[in-house]
Amino acid sequence: MLKEKVEKALVKQIQVEEHSSRIYMAMASWCELKGFSGAAQFLYGHSDEERMHMTKLIKYVNDKGGHAVLLDLKAPDANYKSLLDVFEKILKHEEFVTSSINELYEVAFNEKDFTTAQFLQWYIQEQIEEESVFKSILDKFRLAGNEQGGLFHLDKELAGMTTTMPAPASAE
Numbered sequence: 287m288l289k290e291k292v293e294k295a296l297v298k299q300i301q302v303e304e305h306s307s308r309i310y311m312a313m314a315s316w317c318e319l320k321g322f323s324g325a326a327q328f329l330y331g332h333s334d335e336e337r338m339h340m341t342k343l344i345k346y347v348n349d350k351g352g353h354a355v356l357l358d359l360k361a362p363d364a365n366y367k368s369l370l371d372v373f374e375k376i377l378k379h380e381e382f383v384t385s386s387i388n389e390l391y392e393v394a395f396n397e398k399d400f401t402t403a404q405f406l407q408w409y410i411q412e413q414i415e416e417e418s419v420f421k422s423i424l425d426k427f428r429l430a431g432n433e434q435g436g437l438f439h440l441d442k443e444l445a446g447m448t449t450t451m452p453a454p455a456s457a458e
């Protein structure tokens with residue numbers, strides 16, 4: 287049985303993951319409209335990954351005797367200044383997600399819920415991976431500068447990229 291504090295923190299994280307999925311879906315839609323088809327493909331995929339992160343948490347909470355409820359969500363931004371703006375916002379958002387996972391881990395650890403702490407290891411690793419991918423994409427933006435050709439190649443490269451680690455069996 288999950289302790290109340292741990293269940294509440296897990297439900298909050300479900301909200302964060304669902305919100306992430308919607309943010310990336312809104313960004314994918316904007317990219318598609320602006321003709322950045324590679325970035326759109328990448329972000330549609332990334333939105334799906336966040337949904338998988340959410341589902342994995344929902345299943346965990348229910349499996350441990352809790353009730354994974356869904357909370358309210360704010361509508362994501364619909365418009366962005368540029369493709370660079372999109373990726374700067376993603377990195378900022380992922381840094382927020384990392385701090386949210388760390389806080390959740392702290393709650394589990396302080397409540398001596400080591401099973402949940404162990405379960406969260408995958409998320410901690412995933413955040414390391416994601417932040418590193420988004421930092422490297424931003425480095426590529428810096429290299430491309432304002433050059434149209436550089437941006438075109440970067441968009442093409444994004445089409446084939448993913449950030450996720452292999453999902454554990456329980457998430458499939």
Ligand code: OFO
Nearest residue numbers: 303336339383416
């Ligand atoms: Fe972007 O990562 Fe979920 O957790």
